[in-house]
Amino acid sequence: MSFKEELPIWLNPGQKPPQPKIEEGYQPMDHPPADWFNWYQHSVYKALKEIQEIAATNQTVTNLNEKVDKHTALRNNPHGVTKAQVGLSNVDNVKQATKAEFDDHANNKENPHWVTKNQVGLGNVDNVRQASKAEFDDHKNNTSNPHSVTKAQVGLGNVDNVQQAPKVEFDDHKNSRSNPHSVT
Numbered sequence: 001m002s003f004k005e006e007l008p009i010w011l012n013p014g015q016k017p018p019q020p021k022i023e024e025g026y027q028p029m030d031h032p033p034a035d036w037f038n039w040y041q042h043s044v045y046k047a048l049k050e051i052q053e054i055a056a057t058n059q060t061v062t063n064l065n066e067k068v069d070k071h072t073a074l075r076n077n078p079h080g081v082t083k084a085q086v087g088l089s090n091v092d093n094v095k096q097a098t099k100a101e102f103d104d105h106a107n108n109k110e111n112p113h114w115v116t117k118n119q120v121g122l123g124n125v126d127n128v129r130q131a132s133k134a135e136f137d138d139h140k141n142n143t144s145n146p147h148s149v150t151k152a153q154v155g156l157g158n159v160d161n162v163q164q165a166p167k168v169e170f171d172d173h174k175n176s177r178s179n180p181h182s183v184t
Contacts, residue, residue, distance in 0.1 A: 014038025
């Protein structure tokens, strides 16, 4: 790496100011000694010279810039980013149609995939949500009359809600000699 600006050479090493002056800085009406200015100029010169020498003998900065540029140009997922990390975990890895392709397909009545429910024998089926297997099983196993079916709806509208004797007990009662209902 080469530098375009000429290095401002300052060879007089001067004298470093005392630490309190370095911390306080120059104040209005100060007249610092020339040696302090020489020290500053010489220190800056040495620091810049060191930077230039390191850059001239060590291509680290140049190589690093080249590596960064190469890495930035990569489009092959060098960090192994996953679809979940970019918020697409539910998306299948299949080629998608463009919006124009989709619209053409959707509006093409001659498309062999354009089928109506009548064509597949589902003309009487409404588009309704289907229950999951678990929901269906829960409903099937519910014996608490979940549909509020009435006795009239099952053909028992004239039956009173009273306990009935089993047929065996009825027959025993009817055939009993001590039947209070028998007429002689």
